Amino acid sequence: MPREDNPLMKLRLTDLSLRFPRTVLLLAALLTLLFAWQFPKVKFDNDPENMLSANEPVRVFHHEVKEKYALYDFVVVGIVNETDAEGIFTPATLTRIDQLTHELLSLRLAENGLPEVRDFSRGGQNPGGYRSIDLNPESSWQQALNVAFNHQPNRLFDEQGQSVIIGRELIAPSVVDNIKQADLGSLKLEYLMERAPTTLEEARIIRDDAMNNPLYAGTLVSEDEKAICLYIPIIKKTYSHNVANLVRNLTQDWPEEDEVYITGLPVAEDTFGIEMLVQMATSAPLAGLAIFILLLLFFRNLSLIIAPMVVAIVSVICTMGLLIGLGYDVHIMSSMIAIFLMPIAVADSVHILSEFYDTYPRFQDKRETIRYVIGHLFRPMLYTSLTTMAGFASLATTPIPPVQVFGLHVAFGVGLAWVLSMTLVPAYIMLLVPQKKLQKLTPREKKEIPAGGPLNRILENLGSFSTRRWRPIILLASALVAIAIFGISRIQVNDNPVKWFSPKHEIRVADRVLNSHFGGTYTAYLTLAETQPGICDCEANSNAMSIEVEQRFAEKYPAAVATFREKLAELKKRYGQISGPDVSRAFVELVELAEHLDSKTTALWGELADEINYLNPVGLNSRTLHERIAPLEEIPQEYKRILHEYVEPQSELEGEELLEAALEITDLYTADSFVDFVYEMQAELTAPLFKKPKILAYLAQLQAHLAGNPVVGKTSSAVDSLKKAAYELNYLEPPGGLSQSEQAAYQERNQSYNAIPETAAAVAQVFVQLEGMKKKDSLFHLITRNYQEANVWVQLTSGDNQDMAAVVKDMQVYMQENPPPTPMKIEWAGLTYLNVVWQDKMVKGMMTSLGSSFVVVLVMMMLLFRSVLFGLLAMLPLSFTITLSYGIIGLVGKEYDMPVAVLSALTLGLSVDFAIHFLERAREIQLKTGNWLETAKQMFKEPAMAISRNAIIIAIGFTPLLLAPLVPYQTVGFFLATIMGVSWLATLFILPALLTPLQKIAFRKPEDEA
């Protein structure tokens, strides 16, 4: 045995394992057991929102907005009827929707632990009572998965046993407010569908009411009349999958024409979380199986190939165990650990196996073969592992917590896989691979090797091609890089959690269908608030009042106006610089003064009016009126005379009509009330921001602009409610028998009230009506209770981050070009917007992480090869691979989304491996041969075989991922194949092609030493 330091160090671990194989196996088993022990503690976190850390400002703001406006995450349930001529508005369909609504509202936890809902079925066991529901899947495989992932389909209740559906906030025709005209010009406040219709007429009334309400057309009911949406608010997003299932269960007996679609970001995200766990349990093992079969094909030795499988499984179990043991939730990212770790873990041991398999015939001894193989592979394997670890550990520099956790754990797993390859694989071969089997194989294989298998032959031909045709190869590679860079420049950074499902997935289908009928199932909130709330512009107020009082009263009461303006000037001096409670104090003083000013005139008219008002109209005529008024001493004779002169010419009037006439003249004088004037001014000047007509008009203008954006399907704000209520309050039913033009005039008159009322007081009084609707506080989803801030519910037909980002940008520009009357700040919230923010962070984070790990790996390579040139050469295949794969992404129009971003780390880790192996072995062989062409020839034997086997195993092994219903898994499958293919090409073509012209420089040092 050579006793030099180097080999000893290299082989120390392996020698130990060869000496104590049983102990190694036992230790590995114990370790695995220890980590597997952590599994039951697993907690899953399906929420992409956690891509942002909990104290991320935008996330904090999002939750503030949700709290402030009592907004909840919605499960969006669309019911579409494309077949009936009446669309969705038939008694039968509406009845079903009504019943579904009440079933959802009645959801409760029965004593047997199952959910139950009110039973509406005529023939049901318990009409009017409750019926039990069990959402557990029938398939026992699904049940087993649910047990494994601790997913309880019937979990529809919080810890206190309360339904997770927030009934009072449910949005459905049966429980949303409707304000409409009723008999005798009265106004009716009720639910849109107070009860399910029994006739087509009733159904059409509901349709018309809904279509006439700007808050419902396009949101609750589709404008094409074919669909109705229910928005089911839930206490937490993580219940949405179960709630969606509940809805599916409740609607399973509906006829086919009433199609039920369920979507919304919460459902998409939660469902994705659950399906991803299923994928974790199916895709990863399937990939494992595929790898196993490929290994078997290559090595035809079952006992031998179990080794890499064991390494992969043990690394995955230990890594997941560590993650769970450390208390991290299994997140969308970490669920992919198995998928990422498996190829890397397998790669190391495939190198060993490949070499072992090819060299065993030479040694005919397991121990010696292993020592030989490990002696060769120690350095490249150590470095490939270190570089891969560096690649993944660099993810810890991203600002996204789940990605950090993911990166560090994969790095741990890669390190562990290396240790296992150095120890467990030798120990395993020593102990469990029977010598006999190897011997049986050997003669057969031995013959084949010189003859060369098909792969060998291809590789050897390639080898000579690479060295002879290095010029065209480099040219072609450069051309490819140029094309790829063009492709990269076209990469669209975009993500949409709904698109994480394959196009045929029911959520994608629902998304498409509902967004074609409605204003959009993606929600964002645009909030507006004053930049400097609570600052009173007292000077401006005082001036405004001064001008107004002059205009109204100067002609009739010049003295009073003068007094009033003096008071204003005095108040301005006293309170001008201060704000807050002083404002109301100033108004109190003004009211006192106004009362004094009124007392000599208007107040007396008021008293006269009161006297008249209280008169019993029965038997009242102008004579008796004067008899009643005459004795009133406090009323000046002058006033009585004015009244008399006004009433006298209309002596035919009696009773009520006479009272009206008398009050007409008093009204003329009581209108000149300074007190009323002061209160009116107070209402206008101190009105909160969103009671001011001009601010509301600006808000309406913003909405109009937003609606012009093609992605924005619909916006709703308090202005919409306000206009609708103002219209209904002021509505006058045209009397029967009018001509067409008269009717049109009525219509025009009524329509003119479909507007923001002209004064703050009028706005306030309409808003008070909305506060007292049947569904309490629904107004406050759109405006704060103090009317200082407002929220616009923006519905988008696309959840693509790009589209959302464009809307945000557009709004910014618009507000710059059209500044609001009062400085206001706008901020966005809502899940759709949140996704934009975390994706932005992710893209930027990935860039830096990729950049920094590139530098780290480059430095490592230079140190490893103790050569700048080799360091650069080693980076070449991975740079080529990354450029090419992202170039392909850009060219085929695939969007740069979360999985694609994370894959850059894997690319870096995997494709540097081949280069390391290639260059390390090339150097080693070059030392022996001293001739590059000869080296290249040898390189395309065993070393190229190992690289090729790896490439094929990983590329093909992960093709089962392409069948997964989740796009990120497909992406990983596709990417792995691409990475393997491209870096295989880069390593076996570009490296030798470059080394040919560079051989003098590249191998100078070793030659000099030799």
Place this chain on the structure above:
Amino acid sequence: MKKILLLPLALLGLFLATAPLQAAGLTADEIVARANQASYYAGADGKADVTMTIKAADGGTRERQFTILRLNDGPEDQKFYVYFQAPADVRKMAFLVWKNADREDDRWLWLPALNLVKRIAPGDKRTSFVGSDFFYEDVSGRGIDEDTHSLVEETAETYLVRNEPKDPGSVEFAHYLVWIDKTDFLPRKAEYYNNQGNLYRRVEALRVENVNGHPTVMESQASDLKAGTSTINSFSNVSYDIGLNKRIFSERFLRRPPREVSQ
């Protein structure tokens, strides 16, 4: 019973003096009937100034001041006039309600800034009164025949009565409990339960005083336990038997508020 106490205009009338003596052995229906009288029919008429404080889940409050006039019009019918004093932007806004025993109530609304009187069609009375946690029904009373009443418990001071709706589809509660004081028959607390058996709403009398011989709720609170909101009504200047003119309760007096409220 269940008549809640928003309106302190409760009258005990004749029953008051003899109530404690006769209380023993009353049936649930009798208790409820007397509580209804005590809560909603005190005196021939009444007036009160109300400060309503509506508290949001986040603790923010909104305040409204209004004056209520009430007139008993026959054994069961009543008329109410609600006149807003503050804040300034709703000043002079007014509601008029005719509570009719034999048919739906009549309601009118006066919005001075819109110069508009609008009749409100009869509808669900268990809806928010001007955005507060009180219902219209809390203000004017719930028909005692709409529920079946049973006496759950009787202590030295209190009757505890359980009420179940005769038409469960018409109301949001599954049942409610009311604690009625044995001496004055004013309900002190009502608690509402939903179909999941959970308490979700509470209405309480926080302060009861004797005004002109009538035990009167001077402060009451309604809480929406699910939404986390609550409303307190504080009553002042309560008076009974002030001789209100019936004509006040008409559309004419919506446009031109009566002296009783405008001063």
